[in-house]
Amino acid sequence: MYRLLIIDDEEIEREGMAKYISWEQFDIELVGTAWNGAEGFEKIQSEKPDIVLTDIKMPVMDGIELIRRTKSTFPGVEFVVLSGYGEYEFTSQAMEEGVRYYLLKPCAEEQITVVLDKVKKEINIKREREQREKEYRRTVNRLLPRAKEQIFRDMLFEKEQSGKDYEMFLKEFGTEDTKAAILAFWTESGFDYLEYFILGNVLTELVGTSHVHLFTYIQNEVLFLIDEEALPEVESAVERIRLEFGRISVQPILAVLSEQGSLKEVSHLYKQVQELIKVGIAEHQTGFLYYELFRKMHDSSSFLVDYGKIRETQDYGELLFEIYLGFMKMDLEHYTLQKKEEVCNWIVKVLYGTSLNITYESTEDKPQPWQLLEQLVNAIVRLKAMDIGRGKEGERLKSVLLAAFLHIRNQELGIQFLAKEVLYMNEDYFGRLFVKNRKVKFSTYLMEQRIMLAQRLWQYDPELKVSQVAELIGYSPDGQYFSKVFRKITELSPTEYKEAMKNRRGITGKG
Numbered sequence: 001m002y003r004l005l006i007i008d009d010e011e012i013e014r015e016g017m018a019k020y021i022s023w024e025q026f027d028i029e030l031v032g033t034a035w036n037g038a039e040g041f042e043k044i045q046s047e048k049p050d051i052v053l054t055d056i057k058m059p060v061m062d063g064i065e066l067i068r069r070t071k072s073t074f075p076g077v078e079f080v081v082l083s084g085y086g087e088y089e090f091t092s093q094a095m096e097e098g099v100r101y102y103l104l105k106p107c108a109e110e111q112i113t114v115v116l117d118k119v120k121k122e123i124n125i126k127r128e129r130e131q132r133e134k135e136y137r138r139t140v141n142r143l144l145p146r147a148k149e150q151i152f153r154d155m156l157f158e159k160e161q162s163g164k165d166y167e168m169f170l171k172e173f174g175t176e177d178t179k180a181a182i183l184a185f186w187t188e189s190g191f192d193y194l195e196y197f198i199l200g201n202v203l204t205e206l207v208g209t210s211h212v213h214l215f216t217y218i219q220n221e222v223l224f225l226i227d228e229e230a231l232p233e234v235e236s237a238v239e240r241i242r243l244e245f246g247r248i249s250v251q252p253i254l255a256v257l258s259e260q261g262s263l264k265e266v267s268h269l270y271k272q273v274q275e276l277i278k279v280g281i282a283e284h285q286t287g288f289l290y291y292e293l294f295r296k297m298h299d300s301s302s303f304l305v306d307y308g309k310i311r312e313t314q315d316y317g318e319l320l321f322e323i324y325l326g327f328m329k330m331d332l333e334h335y336t337l338q339k340k341e342e343v344c345n346w347i348v349k350v351l352y353g354t355s356l357n358i359t360y361e362s363t364e365d366k367p368q369p370w371q372l373l374e375q376l377v378n379a380i381v382r383l384k385a386m387d388i389g390r391g392k393e394g395e396r397l398k399s400v401l402l403a404a405f406l407h408i409r410n411q412e413l414g415i416q417f418l419a420k421e422v423l424y425m426n427e428d429y430f431g432r433l434f435v436k437n438r439k440v441k442f443s444t445y446l447m448e449q450r451i452m453l454a455q456r457l458w459q460y461d462p463e464l465k466v467s468q469v470a471e472l473i474g475y476s477p478d479g480q481y482f483s484k485v486f487r488k489i490t491e492l493s494p495t496e497y498k499e500a501m502k503n504r505r506g507i508t509g510k511g
Contacts, residue, residue, distance in 0.1 A: 002120055005049040006033045007040035007066070008082060009058040013106065017053070021109050026116065037061030044070055049077060051119055053112070055105075056083045056094065067097045076126065078119045082107070132192050152214035152225060158267035173213050173263070179228040180213065182258040182266070184273045185241070186280070187251045190220045195249060200224075202244050206237040221277070223270070228260050238288050254280045255288045279349060303460075304329045305347055310380065316388040317401050317438070321449060323377050324405045325456050327370075328472060332461065337372075344376045352383045370406050377402070397437050399423060400430065404446065408453070409474050415442050450474055451489045454482075455497065462501035466494045 004023065008014035014033050023030045031047040034040035038061040040054065052070070056063035063081060070077050080101040081094050094102075101115050151166060170176070185191075185199055199222050204212045211230035216223055226234060238255045245253050256276035258269040272291040280289055305326040313319050326347075330340055344358040358375045381388060388398050403422045407413050415434075419427045434442045450473040457469050467477040475482035479494070486494050 002028050002051055002123065003031045003047065003049040004028050004051045004053060004116075005031055005040065005043055005047060007035070007037065007052065007054040007058070007063075008033075009035050009055060011035070013082075017112070021112065026113055027120070028116065037063060037066035040066055041069055044074060044077065048074070050123055051078050051080065051116065053080045053103075053116075054082065056081050064093045064097065067094060067099060071097060078123060080115055080119060129190070129192065135193060148214055149216050152216045152223070152266075153218070155214075155225075155263065155266035156216075156218070156223070156270045161263075176263045179260045179262060180225050180266075181228065181231060181234075181260050182269045182273050183224045183226050183234060183238075184256050184258075184277065185222045186220055186254045186256070186277050187249075188220065189251055191217065191222055195245065196222055198244055198248065199241060202241045203237055206240060207233045221273075223273070225266070231257075231260070235288065256280065257288070257290050259291050304343060307347075307351060310347075311351060314384070314386055316381065316386060316398060319380060319386070320377060320401055320405050321452070323373055323380075324408070325453060327373050328453070328457065329460055332457075332464075340372055344372050347376065348379055348383070351380070354383070373406075374402065393433065393437075396425070396433060400434060404442075404449075408446075408450065409472060411474050411476065413446065413474055447485060448489065451486055454486060454494070455490065458494075458498050458501045462498050464498075466498075469494070 006014055006017055008017075014035065018030060018033050028051075031049055032043045034043050036058045037054070040052070041061065043049075044052065052066075054063045054066060067079055070079075078101070079094070079099045080103060081099055082103050082105050084105045101119055103111055103115055151161065154161060183203075191199070196217060200212075200215055203224060207226065207230040211227040212224055213227060214225040234257060242253055242255070254277065256273055258272040258276075261269045276289045276291055306322055310319065310322050313322070326343075327340070330343065335343070341359050345356055348354060348356050348358070356379055358372060358379065380386075388394050400418065400423065403418055404413070407418070407422065410417070415427055415430050419425045419430045423430070431442065434440075434445070438445055440448075453473045454469050457464055457472070466479045466483065470479045470482035471477040473482075475485075483494050486492070486497070490497060492500070
């Protein structure tokens with residue numbers, strides 16, 4: 001028997017489905033109804049349904065939020081979404097949350113039961129898999145001491161180790177300072193017992209049982225703690241495992257390897273593994289990824305942008321500032337256009353685990369590489385679901401801020417220049433729009449942004465000359481007026497600030 005909950009804000013449809021369909025004949029027990037997502041979530045918590053038939057547009061809490069909350073708490077619940085014409089945006093979001101079954105309203109009993117039959121089959125498959133996993137765990141517990149797997153899991157999730165079991169493991173392993181790495185295998189649908197058995201058997205056969213200290217299975221991942229002495233053999237072992245695995249399964253398999261670390265660092269190594277899996281999924285890779293290669297690319301972009309600030313900010317102007325600063329640093333490092341494209345795509349991948357194709361296309365109105373900057377900013381705004389203001393006013397403010405940064409090196413930059421030469425906007429309207437939304441005059445805002453750019457550039461490289469930085473942010477290279485403005489805002493001269501940054505980084509000499 002399968003437990004069903006119906007959620008729909010339209011009483012006629014909700015009660016019609018509840019009362020006039022003989023659910024028992026389809027081996028389904030109707031455990032309740034609800035008129036919105038909030039009430040529905042309460043009943044999901046109390047009734048524990050197997051299937052939720054839900055409308056997508058509802059008051060209080062819509063279907064998307066309901067699905068998200070339920071999936072995070074009750075991942076086994078299957079959803080069937082009811083949607084009307086013109087609700088593609090909602091159904092698309094539901095698809096992103098993993099929902100696979102939809103019904104177009106109004107729907108007949110036959111349509112509902114056909115879809116529910118498919119859902120029941122999927123539930124049966126999951127139940128069978130869960131049963132196989134239970135059998136597998138019983139088998140593993142007979143073959144290996146339960147304590148070793150628990151020790152590994154505790155390490156992965158940074159739980160403190162103590163007791164006789166851990167002491168016995170250390171005698172076998174060596175010491176807490178002994179080096180090892182985590183080798184992980186991942187597939188989208190997870191592993192059954194036979195697949196797990198092959199992974200472990202082939203690996204221990206190829207690298208030696210004594211070098212595979214611990215292993216466990218977490219969700220879609222099989223993880224092994226490999227001694228550093230066996231690491232040179234890992235790549236060939238992975239190739240053999242992928243070959244053997246391919247004989248019993250058609251699902252692609254991804255293998256990833258962390259850096260080396262001690263037992264105290266296992267949780268950190270596991271985070272590396274998860275990052276690699278995230279990147280592999282985003283790139284649709286099914287090969288072998290090393291964290292060392294990942295780190296090289298990550299490091300080359302991490303000193304260019306502050307990932308933490310980009311993640312945290314919900315302000316379009318602050319986001320523009322961080323990305324523009326990154327492009328300034330790329331220019332200082334003489335990055336090619338191709339390298340800038342790679343960095344832009346990598347930033348999105350690190351932040352959101354998704355692959356985009358941010359690439360420069362020659363246009364007359366967007367000088368290179370600022371077209372890349374705009375693409376990157378737009379991608380982050382979309383992925384963050386950032387609210388930059390509604391309607392025409394929001395779009396105009398966005399255009400003003402973007403234009404300000406794209407022309408910030410221009411010494412003539414001001415309201416008159418942007419309004420007349422770039423945005424073709426009335427100057428008075430420009431001024432009112434800016435003060436209304438940013439709570440400061442444009443001239444003050446521009447001065448503050450320029451000085452903050454100067455500060456961040458010297459934090460990045462204290463050896464940059466005052467004249468060079470002044471010109472980069474739109475002041476005369478003679479530096480006189482720039483120095484006056486800089487001192488007014490920071491209470492330090494540019495030279496004093498540079499020296500402070502050198503001292504902070506342990507650098508001597510003048511730039």
